[in-house]
Amino acid sequence: MRFDTIVQGGKVVTPRGTSVTDIGIAGEKIAAIEKDLEVGAGTRVVDAKGHYVIPGVLDVHVHLELPFMGAVSADDYRTGTRAGARGGVTTLIDFAIPYAGDSLNDAADKWMKRAEGKAMIDYTFHICITRYNEHKDQIKGMVDRGFSTFKEFMIYESEGWQSDDRALFGTLEKMKEYGTMLLVHAESSRVLDELISRHHTPELMKQYGARLHRMTRPNFIESEAIQRVITWSEVTGGQLYIVHMSTAQGTDLVKAAQARGVPVLAETCAQYLVLDDTMFDRDDGHLYACCPQIKTPKDQERLWKGLKDGEVSVVSTDTCTFTREQKAMWNGDWTKIPMGLPGLETLLPVTYTHGVLGGRISLEEMTMKLSTNPAKIMGLYPRKGAIEVGADADLAVIHPDKKMKVDCDTMETNADWSPYQGWDLAGFSRTTISRGDVIVDNYRVVGEEGRGKWLPRTKAGLQ
Ligand code: URP
Numbered sequence: 529m530r531f532d533t534i535v536q537g538g539k540v541v542t543p544r545g546t547s548v549t550d551i552g553i554a555g556e557k558i559a560a561i562e563k564d565l566e567v568g569a570g571t572r573v574v575d576a577k578g579h580y581v582i583p584g585v586l587d588v589h590v591h592l593e594l595p596f597m598g599a600v601s602a603d604d605y606r607t608g609t610r611a612g613a614r615g616g617v618t619t620l621i622d623f624a625i626p627y628a629g630d631s632l633n634d635a636a637d638k639w640m641k642r643a644e645g646k647a648m649i650d651y652t653f654h655i656c657i658t659r660y661n662e663h664k665d666q667i668k669g670m671v672d673r674g675f676s677t678f679k680e681f682m683i684y685e686s687e688g689w690q691s692d693d694r695a696l697f698g699t700l701e702k703m704k705e706y707g708t709m710l711l712v713h714a715e716s717s718r719v720l721d722e723l724i725s726r727h728h729t730p731e732l733m734k735q736y737g738a739r740l741h742r743m744t745r746p747n748f749i750e751s752e753a754i755q756r757v758i759t760w761s762e763v764t765g766g767q768l769y770i771v772h773m774s775t776a777q778g779t780d781l782v783k784a785a786q787a788r789g790v791p792v793l794a795e796t797c798a799q800y801l802v803l804d805d806t807m808f809d810r811d812d813g814h815l816y817a818c819c820p821q822i823k824t825p826k827d828q829e830r831l832w833k834g835l836k837d838g839e840v841s842v843v844s845t846d847t848c849t850f851t852r853e854q855k856a857m858w859n860g861d862w863t864k865i866p867m868g869l870p871g872l873e874t875l876l877p878v879t880y881t882h883g884v885l886g887g888r889i890s891l892e893e894m895t896m897k898l899s900t901n902p903a904k905i906m907g908l909y910p911r912k913g914a915i916e917v918g919a920d921a922d923l924a925v926i927h928p929d930k931k932m933k934v935d936c937d938t939m940e941t942n943a944d945w946s947p948y949q950g951w952d953l954a955g956f957s958r959t960t961i962s963r964g965d966v967i968v969d970n971y972r973v974v975g976e977e978g979r980g981k982w983l984p985r986t987k988a989g990l991q
């Protein structure tokens with residue numbers, strides 16, 4: 529058999545184990561996984577000896593070019609997908625959000641336009657339901673168009689995005705009917721509003737600054753909302769996926785619900801695993817405001833345990849990049865900080881360094897949380913997330929221990945800061961391959977912009 533590319537002699541990692549072998553690529557697909565594949569005339573050889581070869585990472589929680597809190601997030605499909613490629617990410621899922629008057633189709637069209645001609649890696653969207661009365665009868669049409677995951681926010685009334693219990697309940701009923709899945713941002717809006725308004729005084733803002741972000745979002749703001757929406761999943765049977773889970777209490781609730789047979793899954797994000805809320809004590813603490821906010825070392829340990837034990841299925845980033853200038857809009861009022869962090873470029877390095885090298889999860893478990901599970905849960909497996917014959921040739925080649933210092937000045941993201949600035953991280957992708965094309969070579973992005981494709985889907989969840 530003739531191969532276009534052979535990835536030679538790497539330690540190939542799958543959830544089943546790690547072994548030294550070659551991977552033969554023909555066109556966009558993996559065509560053979562065997563030792564000593566024959567190199568033909570014109571075959572490109574990617575030397576992976578002494579490196580791990582993992583399935584390309586799926587970051588299933590990303591916001592590129594998102595209009596949010598009076599700003600537009602600073603990574604678009606050009607810089608965001610370049611950043612992803614450098615971090616070994618070969619698929620991303622963004623959120624198509626309908627603004628005033630938009631149908632679900634309009635939202636999908638708008639996000640398609642943002643991606644087309646710019647994306648270097650493959651992509652699709654979760655479709656956000658922001659006005660249930662208007663959108664509920666459009667859901668089936670979106671399923672027929674190739675979208676299998678939907679999203680509702682339990683907060684963000686001022687953005688016009690908030691869903692109430694009626695919407696959550698009704699949408700979960702539809703998810704059950706169509707075999708699709710609802711992603712939920714779970715925070716308790718009314719109590720959060722109350723805590724914010726109690727603290728929103730010139731005196732307290734002067735005294736506490738960005739610390740008010742953590743002071744007004746105690747853990748029960750997340751866990752109460754998770755508990756409530758789990759109830760709606762339990763009674764409707766609709767598949768539920770808790771996005772960016774950040775608390776120990778939320779993790780306990782998900783574990784207990786799963787044990788009862790509730791169809792609920794959960795993701796956490798890299799920042800909740802390695803950053804804690806003492807960051808708000810820094811002079812530039814406002815930069816670290818994301819939603820939900822970073823929590824405590826106790827929460828971090830519980831989330832790591834959830835990854836190990838299984839109740840946390842996915843690590844993503846919730847990439848929503850804002851520059852220093854955009855973050856400066858807060859001007860001392862924490863409620864005006866555009867919330868979000870850059871993350872696509874550092875997802876794999878942070879998880880590998882602090883998870884695998886930190887002894888918290890195995891290499892195979894990392895591969896499961898970054899590639900296999902997100903692909904399965906989001907309806908993209910085995911095309912994505914698998915090193916198997918017939919799968920898309922999406923691969924990341926990483927050195928086992930070579931560390932690089934994070935420096936926002938040399939990164940692909942548009943962010944002019946990094947939550948991990950100065951950290952020594954292993955796991956940056958030396959070579960990233962997307963559908964057979966080498967898009968990162970020797971740690972440098974070399975892929976063609978606009979080559980990324982939209983990925984239609986027909987299913988979701990671990991059903
Ligand atoms: O801080 C964040 N996460 N910004 C994006 C919006 C969201 O809630 O995911």
Ligand code: ZN
Pocket residue numbers: 713771772819820
């Ligand atoms: Zn959210």
Ligand code: ZN
Pocket residue numbers: 589590591846
């Ligand atoms: Zn998000």
